[in-house]
Amino acid sequence: xxxxxxxxxxxxxxxxxxxxxxxxxxxxxxxxxxxxxxxxxxxxxxxxxxxxxxxxxxxxxxxxxxxxxxxxxxxxxxxxxxxxxxxxxxxxxxxxxxxxxxxxxxxxxxxxxxxxxxxxxxxxxxxxxxxxxxxxxxxxxxxxxxxxxxxxxxxxxxxxxxxxxxxxxxxxxxxxxxxxxxxxxxxxxxxxxxxxxxxxxxxxxxxxxxxxxxxxxxxxxxxxxxxxxxxxxxxxxxxxxxxxxxxxxxxxxxxxxxxxxxxxxxxxxxxxxxxxxxxxxxxxxxxxxxxxxxxxxxxxxxxxxxxxxxxxxxxxxxxxxxxxxxxxxxxxxxxxxxxxxxxxxxxxxxxxxxxxxxxxxxxxxxxxxxxxxxxxxxxxxxxxxxxxxxxxxxxxxxxxxxxxxxxxxxxxxxxxxxxxxxxxxxxxxxxxxxxxxxxxxxxxxxxxxxxxxxxxxxxxxxxxxxxxxxxxxxxxxxx
Numbered sequence: 001x002x003x004x005x006x007x008x009x010x011x012x013x014x015x016x017x018x019x020x021x022x023x024x025x026x027x028x029x030x031x032x033x034x035x036x037x038x039x040x041x042x043x044x045x046x047x048x049x050x051x052x053x054x055x056x057x058x059x060x061x062x063x064x065x066x067x068x069x070x071x072x073x074x075x076x077x078x079x080x081x082x083x084x085x086x087x088x089x090x091x092x093x094x095x096x097x098x099x100x101x102x103x104x105x106x107x108x109x110x111x112x113x114x115x116x117x118x119x120x121x122x123x124x125x126x127x128x129x130x131x132x133x134x135x136x137x138x139x140x141x142x143x144x145x146x147x148x149x150x151x152x153x154x155x156x157x158x159x160x161x162x163x164x165x166x167x168x169x170x171x172x173x174x175x176x177x178x179x180x181x182x183x184x185x186x187x188x189x190x191x192x193x194x195x196x197x198x199x200x201x202x203x204x205x206x207x208x209x210x211x212x213x214x215x216x217x218x219x220x221x222x223x224x225x226x227x228x229x230x231x232x233x234x235x236x237x238x239x240x241x242x243x244x245x246x247x248x249x250x251x252x253x254x255x256x257x258x259x260x261x262x263x264x265x266x267x268x269x270x271x272x273x274x275x276x277x278x279x280x281x282x283x284x285x286x287x288x289x290x291x292x293x294x295x296x297x298x299x300x301x302x303x304x305x306x307x308x309x310x311x312x313x314x315x316x317x318x319x320x321x322x323x324x325x326x327x328x329x330x331x332x333x334x335x336x337x338x339x340x341x342x343x344x345x346x347x348x349x350x351x352x353x354x355x356x357x358x359x360x361x362x363x364x365x366x367x368x369x370x371x372x373x374x375x376x377x378x379x380x381x382x383x384x385x386x387x388x389x390x391x392x393x394x395x396x397x398x399x400x401x402x403x404x405x406x407x408x409x410x411x412x413x414x415x416x417x418x419x420x421x422x423x424x425x426x427x428x429x430x431x432x433x434x435x436x437x438x439x440x441x442x443x444x445x446x447x448x449x450x451x452x453x454x455x456x457x458x459x460x461x462x463x464x465x466x467x468x469x470x471x472x473x474x475x476x477x478x479x
Contacts, residue, residue: 001119001133003112003152005140006097013137014057014093016084018077018100018111020066028101029059038063047080049087058093060084062111066102074110075387081114082452089131099139108142109151116155117459118452122166153281154466158459160184161274165267165445165457169246174294177245177266178220181273181292185224188280195221203337205293206310207318207329212295214250214303219295221334224273226280231287233477238343238433239276239465240334242327242350243269243294250323251299252306264457265327267444268350269294275465286469289341293330297323309408313337314430319408327352328412328426336430344477345375346431349438349461355419356439362446364389365438365461368424372434374475379436382467388460390438399425 019028019038028035034052038061041048046065051058062084064077088096100108121130138148164172164180172180178194185192197218200208205221212219222243225236244265248254254262269292276290304310308320310329314336318329327350338346356366365383367390369376376392383389402414402422410429414422424437443460446453453460 001116002135003116003148004135004137005143005145005148006137008099008139008141013095013097014060014088015054015097015099016060016062018062018064018098018103018108020064020100020107021102047076049080049084060096064107070106071384071387074106077107077110078114078117078387079451081111082118085115085118085133085452088133094134095137096133096135097137097139100142103142105143105147108138109147112136112138112143113151113155114452117158118454120159120162120454122163122456150282154278154463157274157278157281158462160277161270161459161462162457164270165264168263169296172245173217173296174220174243174245175218177243177269177294178222181222181224184273184277188277190277190280191225193223195223203313204311205313205333205337207312207333208293208295210304210308210310210320211244211250211297211326211329214298214300215296216298216300217296219293221337222269222273222290222292222294224276224290224292225288226276227287228283228285230285232285232473233287233344235344235477236287236289236341237469237472237477238335238338238341238346239272239288239290240331240338240346240348241269241272241290241292242266242331242348242352243292244327244330245294245296247297247324247326248299250297250326251303252322252324253299254324261445261447264445265351266294267440267457268327268348270457271349271440271444271459271461271465274459274462275469278462278466279469284469286472288469289338289343291334291338293334295330297326312430314339316410316429317408319405319411321411321413325413325423328423331427332430335427335435339432343433345372345434345436347375347436347438347465348427349440349465351441351444352439353420353423353441355423357442359393359420360391360442362442362450364391365440365443365464366391366393366420367439368393368395368421368428368437370395370428370431370435372436375434375472376436378471378475379464379468382471383464386463386467388443388464393421393424395421395425395428
């Protein structure tokens with residue numbers, strides 16, 4: 001879908017007009033009876049939609065509540081846009097003009113963001129393609145070209161992430177994903193190193209290699225690095241993403257209803273790659289390294305088993321309790337490897353535990369931190385701003401006891417209680433720098449349509465981390 005600016009003049013095309021405040025009432029292009037109906041509807045429902053015939057086209061007036069706190073108002077605008085997008089395509093509208101009365105840029109951009117994200121379709125395998133909008137025109141008196149361009153880069157990287165996560169493993173295994181990441185990095189002049197099976201074996205990444213043992217496809221370890229000419233952080237921020245291309249659970253195989261949609265278990269890796277690529281394309285003044293361990297998890301061949309004892313990249317020995325707790329093994333090796341870069345902060349993202357979903361549902365990210373209070377505080381602030389919110393779980397030292405092992409240094413999972421926390425604690429063991437863990441299991445992939453995030457891969461977390469990188473200069477990252 002194209003999104004372009006236009007000069008705010010009368011147009012014979014279908015038009016959407018945002019209306020939030022009565023301050024702009026006199027500028028409304030309405031007849032007296034239409035104005036009365038608008039006021040009546042807005043009083044009854046501050047976010048109602050009215051449609052007036054302007055044959056052969058229509059005028060859609062989208063009310064919104066301008067008295068809400070900004071963050072909430074922007075989210076309501078995105079969700080209103082998602083509903084309108086569905087109505088427009090159902091009515092056969094392929095091109096629409098957006099304008100507003102008393103609308104500021106942030107409000108218009110939130111609405112456009114909702115339209116763009118709701119318009120995403122993964123239909124490449126369908127003979128009959130899904131309906132969608134072809135083009136949106138935005139009033140240039142409200143949004144500048146530079147503001148639109150930066151957001152378009154971000155939104156298109158979100159869509160690319162959704163494509164990766166939605167692809168079945170038959171089309172996107174570890175090797176192919178690594179190739180796509182390398183090609184994308186070359187386009188943006190981002191440094192990219194792809195380590196193959198023999199190189200991973202030479203590094204003795206026991207976690208990644210163990211999970212890969214049941215697969216016929218080789219593992220990959222991808223390292224992306226973007227460094228601006230004058231970054232605000234001399235030491236990089238390390239972004240680590242879980243890249244399990246498909247998760248059967250291994251020998252602790254998942255039951256049928258839990259194996260569906262496991263192509264999405266690489267959403268963490270796709271998310272972190274997309275954040276780095278968006279930052280590079282928009283030339284944010286930051287230094288970032290993304291570390292992406294990639295493999296599928298299968299029960300075939302010489303698959304690793306419960307009771308196995310692994311030696312990880314940093315020499316830590318791990319007792320395997322459950323082969324379906326595989327994601328933390330990949331993350332552990334990648335986090336340990338990130339210490340080579342002496343990062344000022346490590347952030348991982350992973351579809352890691354059902355425990356996180358059971359704790360907070362599908363409304364946000366379960367987050368934990370070790371020695372990263374300031375960074376976590378900033379993440380919460382920007383999370384509220386973009387409405388990709390965090391719930392911080394405790395990381396008390398007592399939880400360490402739950403992953404103590406009788407036969408190894410630690411074990412890969414503890415008891416059922418506090419499962420999301422002990423998973424984070426396991427990975428934190430390997431971090432030598434300030435560390436934040438983001439469990440995106442509840443939000444990375446939706447089985448049913450979820451407003452502007454749609455159905456399937458959501459891209460949830462990219463706007464959060466991008467906003468964090470935009471504002472991370474407020475922290476003293478160079479100390």
